[in-house]
Amino acid sequence: EADIYQTPRYLVIGTGKKITLECSQTMGHDKMYWYQQDPGMELHLIHYSYGVNSTEKGDLSSESTVSRIRTEHFPLTLESARPSHTSQYLCASSDPSGSTGELFFGEGSRLTVL
Amino acid sequence: GNSVTQMEGPVTLSEEAFLTINCTYTATGYPSLFWYVQYPGEGLQLLLKATKADDKGSNKGFEATYRKETTSFHLEKGSVQVSDSAVYFCALRGYNYGQNFVFGPGTRLSVLP
Numbered sequence: 001e002a003d004i005y006q007t008p009r010y011l012v013i014g015t016g017k018k019i020t021l022e023c024s025q026t027m028g029h030d031k032m033y034w035y036q037q038d039p040g041m042e043l044h045l046i047h048y049s050y051g052v053n054s055t056e057k058g059d060l061s062s063e064s065t066v067s068r069i070r071t072e073h074f075p076l077t078l079e080s081a082r083p084s085h086t087s088q089y090l091c092a093s094s095d096p097s098g099s100t101g102e103l104f105f106g107e108g109s110r111l112t113v114l
Numbered sequence: 115g116n117s118v119t120q121m122e123g124p125v126t127l128s129e130e131a132f133l134t135i136n137c138t139y140t141a142t143g144y145p146s147l148f149w150y151v152q153y154p155g156e157g158l159q160l161l162l163k164a165t166k167a168d169d170k171g172s173n174k175g176f177e178a179t180y181r182k183e184t185t186s187f188h189l190e191k192g193s194v195q196v197s198d199s200a201v202y203f204c205a206l207r208g209y210n211y212g213q214n215f216v217f218g219p220g221t222r223l224s225v226l227p
Contacts, residue, residue: 006157033214041201041219041220042217042219042220043203043217043220058214090157090158092157101146101207102163103150103160103205104160105150105157105158106157107157108156108157
């Protein structure tokens with residue numbers, strides 16, 4: 001079972017609010033990711049990090065920002081939420097130097113912006 | 115660049131039916147291949163994987179064989195159960211461990227009793 005945790009699991013907020021989605025892993029993985037999953041199920045990589053103080057933009061442009069101050073923690077922030085940000089957000093981590101480098105996912109944070 | 119193509123869903127089967135979900139890929143070198151499963155309301159879980167040509171990954175009655183000659187990694191199960199209802203994602207990671215994963219669009223499977 002993966003040791004990667006996301007909070008909150010569900011969040012309903014109004015337009016213009018600032019929100020932070022938390023993601024923590026206890027596996028000591030250097031690489032972490034945020035994916036946005038649309039209602040059609042497809043996954044879009046929006047941010048990733050190679051390690052502490054590293055953040056990179058993914059394939060899909062996003063108005064969110066991320067930070068990586070500690071290895072185990074990779075929060076995602078939206079400064080001013082809009083209805084278009086309504087989606088499922090999945091955090092993941094991997095050990096690129098491991099035997100398979102597989103991805104471990106959290107259970108997701110479902111965001112609804114009214 | 116690397117890409118993954120997966121059969122369109124949704125797929126609806128009766129319990130105990132045979133399942134195949136097709137997956138083909140485009141990649142340079144020798145990628146690692148994966149099948150992930152997402153149950154309702156949850157994140158993705160690794161179902162099985164294969165890291166080199168002709169490897170067979172298996173788990174929970176599911177199997178997939180890494181076929182380099184046809185660039186395929188089709189998922190199969192001989193007898194599906196209602197509890198197999200989920201979304202299945204085929205994915206690859208490039209031969210360089212630092213490369214990001216590439217996911218297919220997902221196939222929703224519904225198994226009826």
